[in-house]
Amino acid sequence: EPEVTQTPSHQVTQMGQEVILRCVPISNHLYFYWYRQILGQKVEFLVSFYNNEISEKSEIFDDRFSVERPDGSNFTLKIRSTKLEDSAMYFCASTPGAGKRTEAFFGQGTRLTVV
Amino acid sequence: DAKTTQPPSMDCAEGRAANLPCNHSTISGNEYVYWYRQIHSQGPQYIIHGLKNNETNEMASLIITEDRKSSTLILPHATLRDTAVYYCIVINDYKLSFGAGTTVTVRA
Numbered sequence: 001e002p003e004v005t006q007t008p009s010h011q012v013t014q015m016g017q018e019v020i021l022r023c024v025p026i027s028n029h030l031y032f033y034w035y036r037q038i039l040g041q042k043v044e045f046l047v048s049f050y051n052n053e054i055s056e057k058s059e060i061f062d063d064r065f066s067v068e069r070p071d072g073s074n075f076t077l078k079i080r081s082t083k084l085e086d087s088a089m090y091f092c093a094s095t096p097g098a099g100k101r102t103e104a105f106f107g108q109g110t111r112l113t114v115v
Numbered sequence: 116d117a118k119t120t121q122p123p124s125m126d127c128a129e130g131r132a133a134n135l136p137c138n139h140s141t142i143s144g145n146e147y148v149y150w151y152r153q154i155h156s157q158g159p160q161y162i163i164h165g166l167k168n169n170e171t172n173e174m175a176s177l178i179i180t181e182d183r184k185s186s187t188l189i190l191p192h193a194t195l196r197d198t199a200v201y202y203c204i205v206i207n208d209y210k211l212s213f214g215a216g217t218t219v220t221v222r223a
Contacts, residue, residue, distance in 0.1 A: 004158075031209060033209075033210075035211075035213075037156070042213050042214065042215060043153070043159060043202075043211075043213035044213070045210050045211065045212065048209060048210065056210065089156060091158050091159070093158075093159075095209060098208075098209045101147065101164075102209070103149075103161040103164065104151075104159075104161060104209075104211060105161070106158030106159045106160065107158050108157055108158050109156070109157065109158050
């Protein structure tokens with residue numbers, strides 16, 4: 001069964017450093033997303049991406065965050081100048097199309113710890 | 116912006132059916148009801164979705180009331196591996212807004 005894969009599974013970084021979280025969405029999917037979940041809290045939407053552009057972003061996705069699809073298979077989330085409060089599980093997801101009738105496939109997440 | 120209400124937790128005996136309720140009294144005509152689950156901080160997993168008809172797949176059944184103001188997810192024969200947080204989500208676009216969900220504990 002096709003799946004979304006994320007690397008690394010766990011990333012530890014020093015406050016102020018830059019991190020890149022990587023995702024390989026399902027190959028024929030067109031829409032890509034990042035969500036995050038702070039320990040013990042809800043899963044929160046960060047950003048959606050389609051046709052090499054951000055479709056929508058949440059308030060969490062400030063100017064320290066960026067996304068990119070550099071080579072047609074990978075989908076990355078970059079966080080510059082990391083803060084302690086960026087520590088969370090980050091989930092990548094993809095869907096074959098847009099709209100309310102398509103299920104999202106999630107990766108297993110990257111646990112980011114900022115120290 | 117919560118559109119759904121779910122009980123915070125429920126227990127279920129292994130091998131029995133688990134019935135998970137969800138209220139979505141403000142649902143509009145073009146909004147779908149989706150169910151996802153999250154097993155111990157893993158990535159959310161799609162279970163089932165529907166608009167107004169009842170739906171069934173290999174994982175579960177979804178029963179939507181005629182007025183669409185509530186629904187029930189049924190896990191027909193719960194196993195220990197079904198222990199998870201279950202999220203009922205109403206959407207009219209692609210973005211998923213997760214609430215707190217129902218923590219389901221299946222007991223042997």
